[in-house]
Amino acid sequence: MPGLKSDHTANTSSDIASSHEASAFVHRHPELQFVDLLIADINGVVRGKRIDSASLDKVYSKGVAMPASLFALNIQGYTVEETGLGLEIGEADMICYPISETLCMTPWQSRPIAQLLMSMHEDRQTPFFADPRHQVVKMLERFKSLGLTPVTAFELEFYLIDQKQKDGRPQPPCSPMSGKRPDTIQVYSIDDLDEYSDFLIASIEAAHAQGLPADTIVAESAPGQFEINLSHIDDALTACDQAILLKRVIRNVAYEHGMDATFMAKPYEEQAGSGMHVHISLLDEQGRNVLAPQHEGDLPNDTLRWAMGGLLEMMGESFAFLCPNINSYRRFGPGFYVPSAPTWGMDNRTTALRVPTGDDNATRIEHRVAGADANPYLVMTALLAGIYYGITQQIEPGDPIEGNAYDQTEASLPCSLRDALRLLRDSKQLEQDLGSEFIDVFCACKDNELETFEQTISALEYRWYLNTL
Template sequence: MTAPNADEANTFLEQHPEITSIDLLISDLNGVLRGKRVSRENLEKAYTQGINLPASVFALDILGNTVEETGLGLDSGDADRVCRPLPGTLMPTPWRRQGRQAQLLMAMEEADGSGFFAEPRHVLERQLKRLEARRLTPVVAVEMEFYLVDRERAEGGMIQPPRSPVTGERASQSQLYSVNELDEYADFLEAVQAAAEAQQLPLDTMLKECAPGQFEITLKHGPDVLAACDAAVLLKRLIKGVAQHHGFEATFMAKPYGLEAGNGTHVHISLLDDSGDNVFAAADGDVLGSTTLKHAVAGLLEQMPASVALFAPNLNSFRRFQPGLYVPMTPTWGFDNRSVAIRIPSGPNAARRLEHRVAGADANPYLLLAALLAGIEHGIAGELTPPPAVTGNAYDQFAPSLTNSWRQALDLLEESESLREALGQDFLTVFLANRRVERSQAMQEVSQLEIDWYLRHV
């Protein structure tokens, strides 16, 4: 990695004399942003010298505890690595301290200046290089769903939908695509839009999703996959921060309510060749796309069972895989069909793309895209052929086959030779150890439901 030019820092500070501190952020295995806060006087030093963070930042579980089984903790001396700024990510955070704070994404280096092997962003860079070797450039767009939650808890401490800022009534209906609901939450949504503009995040659309208090925000498509994932990670922070400022909480949990729809992350992908032509577009105008698109779909379908651990990274992730709630549970594909795992949206042939619909909103965007690009490269390299495209309701035609077991998902990932080659054995060792220890800790907890069901009756 090349040290970024400190002129970016100095120009930013000149343009923003109100900024007093800057958060230096790095995304861990869970996609949680961690780092340090520095004063404006120390920002130039962060550019010229970097900052030190322990490699064990990528050994942290969701509670922020170091998972020693990863080998990145005390066994290695809990040593530091240098982290350097990612150019173009220094932006104000208008919802923080009356606009007096800013943020900057960092990336961790190995001793030789290359990307740190356990950093999810570096794992994604690895996949981009594999496609670059085939002279292919992915174009992606990310859609993320989230819930607004009332800060006042319901009886028993459970979360509940918010009260409308306009009517004062608590949300209780689905109201998919409701413009009235967008109007009722307009102050919040407009603040998200304004903050995104301030941070140069490429927001595209906002819509009311299919559960009380649930919304979806789409980022514009573009050929810089790393920037797209940077934007997705930063957008999560932005939405949570703006929600707090407006008296709500925002959550990207995969399944915050047991009987309502889960939060998903849908990813649209096409591939461009050296001439800028979309290789997924069929020369004969076939709506199902080119032979290359079919190879890509086949690779994604073949690797899907082993990729579930990256699409569903924690205990709550697997609550989302329930029938009837638009969550694919079988490796399937089809044209303009929202019941399948990989949808080929309608539209002009030149804009042909695939939409991957399996992952939860809790997935790490870098690892999600790394898995998807690895699957696409796998299919193209092997010239794989997908099964017939599905027409009609895939849920009625195919029994669920993707695992809903966290333990089995991790085992399938570990056993996948193609994903081990793509993602790197060293990274997988860290990821699997981290997830298995968190799972072990989760299994030690007894839920209230278990007490209610079994205490007196077994």
Template structure:
């Protein structure tokens, strides 16, 4: 009998009846197949087949034919292979269930260019060829919401498991609110340990029912994004078991803070030296400056990735801790790219623009591509911002989905960095979804205009 990860999993979990084979589409929606345990070893050794049009699906699961991945090419299959190290139990499931991340290959066995994980792998490979390894960490913000809706069908904040009272206050960094949701948070921590996910801290965020959970930094950017994908699924599953739903929607409520995904990035050499540090200099090394400059230069072109859907742009409002211009600075939470305070060994950049609704593979890919661009062209960033960037710098990022897609469409830098096929598939997929969204008439329009004009 072969001594591989699948064999060891089956031996360790004889009660696991089936395994979910998972792959992340362009929107970060998990798709795939559920197989019986007896099929796992075959899937591990040979892979499974899924249609290439999986990466043509919009948020509703409809194939966007303009991508060229659907019926135009016969809607053919591609082989999906396991991602080593991701075969685990899903402890929140009612019956013992395994899960395994997959990634897609093209017909010739090469990486399939429309697969977001392969897009990141493409960018990361160039870094490693330079002798530079990114060290990254992700922070995920999300809301808990009630399973019930209000009389208009709108979502409601959760009710406290201890008092039964509905959450109404922000209570940023509240320990008492963490205590109230302790059972939920403990089950997240327990499930994360079972899946070997490197959880760091949990905190209460700005709005009622809003939390943040962070992952520890690591020097494998692909694995860090795998962990984030698994953590997001874990949070959703555990929330249901506790009588909640969780949402990573960027802006569930117009009057409350949105949810973001913050990414910390440093760069190390082959022996582990932090290339962003320069002694005790607060702003770090010249390489850090070049990396920051690349992020700022390509930030407008990256917005279609950082804010991938209609709701994403509702998050960009003044005074809600969302950067609205390409700015940077030291220990300043009002800027888009922050250098956190800390010792030289921990010198890094924190990117603070992306929403919680982002595809983490594509987020990491576009950030690393921007850093690569800044280093290759030895760019110099503008002066760092001191004080409140929201009041001192006017908004300078695309503030609508349409503008962001137009900027993405014209970006020759990101087209080359992330692949011609991916650039086309992503653009046509997002444009088609935006066209559908523009046809929808909102409840607000009926309220304001139906009888008054």
């Protein structure tokens, strides 16, 4: 049973917003009525409470109580008692404090409502160990000790779906322009962007209104599938905050336009899944990209190779963070271009790690494995842990793959959530990086989901067995 205190915590009080932020915001928005206090749980699902705007100053000065069991919730929203964070501690509250510079208006609301991102603490100086956001903080402190700053960017794929299902299954929404329901694959189609332009433009505008650097939209590999990119920034923690909030923007704007949006990893059996690609480079204290070649022909240089070596070596044991749900593993099938082995290559989109070529100063690693359903904080933690391990231990990645990696490598990454959790539990390195308490809570939540899923009798089982046996 994890205790309420942990040795694996870092002081994040400097990240707590000042009360001056609240008063300045209310002064700029005298019409403000309510504020949604948001916190992302262990699944990356945003939860919280709505307060009257008159209480905002108190939230900034004293925080707001929320139960520790918020981080013991399974994907259905039920408390998993095996985490030790529910009845065992009397459903005890922790204190949540505002995250600086995340207070903003929500343009999709019909009333003047703002939102504010929170993080959970035991007290103002002690982060709560089960809040995944604090794991990123710990990893960034390790990079700071190396004199390095990660520069990161998220790419998120998602599906627009009709608010009405067909035979209990999702379906693409009818085009607001033509009224037709899309059924063809047109990667990078401008026409598809035009069909849903009102929603896409509104999403970008809503993102910008909240200070989220969304800059590119691409029509992806299936009907109703799109990708939206966030610009790179030199604050990996803020990049994760932005990814969480961008998902909220897309869902709410989609609903406002009569559709739903889903980041489920694989909503359609016959179509491609949705991924979460992450780009990472590293700056030294002089602002130089240490992954970039220092001399002609010096690509990949030592640091870049070691970073990839660590990511590749730790990919299996961190896989439960990259693919955290039962459905996550549906993405990994023939013909869907999802890496199923720890591979790397230069400008090769068939490998797990890709080094884009072009401007030397923009040299970076693109990590192409995680699903869109993953928690951005835990994905970032896993990636930073792998890079730090690779650089400090000087792990070599082996030879790059040229050509189609799927034809040259056997699938070796976990093929189920159960296998991934087993590797995570056995990882001494991740236990050292994240703390056994956090890993125990995460695994308990996922074990609960597996047990519930496996005890459920599916429609397919009835079709196969009921009248046959």
